[in-house]
Amino acid sequence: MNFDKLRYFYIVARNSSLQKGAEELSMAPEKLEAIISEFEREIRNILFNRHQGMWTLTLQGQFLFRKARAILSEVESARSVLEENDKDEISGTLRVMTTNSLASLWIAQHLKDFISKYPSVNFAIYPQDGEVDLSLGESDVCIRPLAPDGQNLIQHYIMTWHVGLYASPEYIKQFGMPKNIRDLDNHRILSLGYESNVAPYKDTNWNLTVGRRPDEMPREPYMRIQSLPAIIDCTLNGIGIAALSKELPIIHQKRLVRVLPEVDGPEVDIFYIYPKFMANSRKVLTFRDHLISRVRQEHEMHKKFLVH
Secondary structure, eight states, X not given: OOHHHHHHHHHHHHHTBHHHHHHHHTOOHXXXXXXXXXXXXXXXXXXXXXXXXXXXXXXXXXXXXXXXXXXXXXXXXXXXXXXXXXXXXXXXXXXXXXXXXXXXXXXXXXXXXXXXXXXXXXXXXXXXXXXXXXXXOSOSEEEESOOSOOTTEEXXXXXXXXXXXXXXXXXXXHHOOOOSGGGGGGSOBEEEOOOGGGOSSTTTTGGGTTTSOTTSOOXXXXXXXXXXXXXXXXXXXXXXXXXXXXXXXXXXXXXXXXXXXXXXXXXXXXXXXXXGGGTTXXXXXXXXXXXXXXXXXXXXXXXXXXXX
C-alpha cells in the first residue's frame, strides 16, 4: 500500500471534502481526485461516497480511516521522538489525556515545578472520562486507571487513591454524624452522575449501595453531579456527604470530616500509560519520573504530618 496515497486519503476523509483536502495539501483538486480514484482501484474498494462536493466514507473507508489514523499517528510520533532526541534540551508538546478529576484536582499542582525545570516543554491536557484508545494517536500519555487492553502499551503504577465518605463540619453540625452504615439512608448523599460507560473508575457510586442488602434498591442520592470538582464544592458548602479520595489536596487541608472511618470505598490504582513506540521519548519518560518522585514526596510529607 502506497504510504503517500494513504496519507492523501486520510486528509480528504478527515475534512469530508476533496476541496478542503486539496487546500491542505496545496494540490489541485483534480489531481487529488485522480490519486484517490487510483488508490481505490489499487485496493479494490470504494472508500468514498461522492455527493455534491461532500465526500463521506463508505464502511470500507471508515475501517481504513481508523487504521490510517493509528498508522500516521505512530509515524508522526516516531518522527517527533527522533527530532526530540537530536536536541540537547527536552522540548516539544506533551499531550496528556486523563480523567476530569485528575486533570482539575491533581495534575495541575505538579506542572509548575516541571515547567520551571523544562521550560521548552509545552503541555496539552485532554480531560476525558471513560475508555480511551491510545492507538488513535490523540495523546502521547494517558494518566488513569489501568488500561484493560494493554498489549501495545507501557503502564507504570503511580499511586492508589483510597476512597471514603466525607462531609463538612457545617453539615455534621446541622444534620449530625451518621451512626452506622444503615444510617446513611437518613442523610443527604451526593453521587457522581456518570453513566457506567464513561465513569472514571468502577463503583463510582458505591456510596449508594454500601450497607444495603443485595435484594435492596440503591439509596436515592440527594443530588447527582457529573463533576468531581462540583461535588467537592457542594460538600464544602454543607450540602451533603460525598465519596472522595483521601489523597485529594482538600482532604489534606482538613476542611472536611471523615464520615464512618471504618467504611472504606474502592481503591483506585492510577497508572502512567503510553504506547510502546513512545518508549524512547525523553519528555514522556522525564514527566513520568517527575510525577513518581512528587507522589513519593507527598506520601512522606503526609506520614510526617500524621505523626505530628
